[in-house]
Amino acid sequence: MTAHDATRPAPPPAGAPERKPKLATVSLAGCFGCHMSFLDIDERLFTLIEHVTFDRSPFTDKKEVGECDIGLIEGGVCNAENVQILREFRQHCKILVALGACAINGGLPAQRNSIPLSSLLQAVYYSSPRLPHGGIPDDAELPLLLDKVHPIHEVVKVDYFIPGCPPSADAIWSVLRDLLAGRAPVLGHGMLHYD
Amino acid sequence: MSKTFTLDDKRIPFEDGQTILQAALAASVYIPHLCYHPDLEPHGSCKLCTVKVGGRQTAACTLRAAEGMAVESDTGEINAQRLALVQMLFVEGNHFCPSCEQSGDCRLQATAYQLGMLSPHFDHFFPNRPVDASHPDFLLDFNRCILCSLCVRASREVDGKNVFALAGRGLKTHLIVNAPSGKLGDTDFGGADKAAHVCPVGVILPKRRGFAVPIGERTFDKSSIADYVASRHGKRGGEK
Known part of the structure; x- marks a missing residue:
């Protein structure tokens, strides 16, 4: 990505009502690495903010997702809260995009999938010398863990996918640019990475 | 004049006994495959090299090339499969x-x-x-x-x-x-x-050995598998 001007989204058609598309983002069972890579679009953020309004996102700290045009989901689902938020995003976003490896195949958190959940909790909360009397937390505030970590397309319909751990800033920008211009995103060789 | 068959829009020369995949690779034309290796007997199990010959699907790694054969490989239908x-x-x-x-x-x-x-x-x-x-x-x-x-x-x-x-x-x-x-x-x-x-x-x-060669500098970071395989196997150019 060299000439940023050439990568700007197409302007809205003449006579169209002035309305910026709304963009929401969230990290479920992820590490926020995909969000960091999103921030890596650097000065292109200024171009983006001319064309979109951020709804629920770590960038705005809004807690509820409103009616949105595009939703970016980082991370898979590892607990009941993840499932609820994912369903809310699907309900409110016209276009839902899986952002990064964990949203697409469960990623690092899914490495626990071959181990029974009870064994994991035992190992963490009873075998650790630093947690001698803690027990397994069961506060009502804590979301219940799922028995396995799942990619988001196993829970809701997902419209587009941006693979990568994390996806490069250029790949994220390329997809956003295409979506805002009303095109189906295409990631060619060099932009398409699973690692 | 050697014998040829057509693979999509290309004429591929072959020698008697060569499979479609062997002849295609020798002509630097890539057909996706995973269970084929040039030094080993074909296995025909991964089905990635499936092509259409005479309207029927077959594994390019096991079917011997024949004079005048019309083979479809790089089509939307086959690539979707x-x-x-x-x-x-x-x-x-x-x-x-x-x-x-x-x-x-x-x-x-x-x-x-x-x-x-x-x-x-x-x-x-x-x-x-x-x-x-x-x-x-x-x-x-x-x-x-x-x-x-x-x-x-x-x-x-x-x-x-x-x-x-x-x-x-x-x-x-x-x-x-x-x-x-x-x-x-x-x-x-x-x-x-x-x-x-x-x-x-x-x-x-x-x-x-692990990550002695860093991610981003590896074989298929540098070139697509189609280019890589075609350049490694190809001994002579395919005729258009």
Whole structure:
């Protein structure tokens, strides 16, 4: 990505009502690495903010997702809260995009999938010398863990996918640019990475 | 004038006895494949090299080329089926590229790039497949096995050792090590074996090498598998 001007989204058609598309983002069972890579679009953020309004996102700290045009989901689902938020995003976003490896195949958190959940909790909360009397937390505030970590397309319909751990800033920008211009995103060789 | 057949819009020369895939690769034309290796007998199991000949689907790695044959390969229909096959391979095993030493050198991954795979589409199996670290110099990570049988064939046909085998049937087919303990460390497997160097994915990995070549600078980071394979195999140009 060299000439940023050439990568700007197409302007809205003449006579169209002035309305910026709304963009929401969230990290479920992820590490926020995909969000960091999103921030890596650097000065292109200024171009983006001319064309979109951020709804629920770590960038705005809004807690509820409103009616949105595009939703970016980082991370898979590892607990009941993840499932609820994912369903809310699907309900409110016209276009839902899986952002990064964990949203697409469960990623690092899914490495626990071959181990029974009870064994994991035992190992963490009873075998650790630093947690001698803690027990397994069961506060009502804590979301219940799922028995396995799942990619988001196993829970809701997902419209587009941006693979990568994390996806490069250029790949994220390329997809956003295409979506805002009303095109189906295409990631060619060099932009398409699973690692 | 040598004999030829047509592959999509290209005329491919061949010698008697060559398969469609062998002739195509010799002419620097890529047909996706995972279970084929030029030094081993064809197996015809991965079905990635499926082409259409006379309207019927067949494996390009097992069908011998014939004069005047019209072969379709790089079509939307066939590539969509190849993509579905690759997606099924991804969900049947545990393919977590970011934590795999083979990422960037992996033919499954590179083939998925080639076919434009953006997601595994299907529900994941998340199978439980423990690794075998018993050998002093090699690690076996069965999570990534795609049952191509290249290691099985290499060990039998070239090394004369018979270290590996595919056991079980259907969905339960899995790679095993031929030792009473089932451990690689209890076999005569060694780094000089052909079987140590044919795995298209990240199952048979040399220890203590890891990320010596960093992610981003590996084989398929630099070129697509189509370009790479065509340049490695091609001895003469295909005729348009």
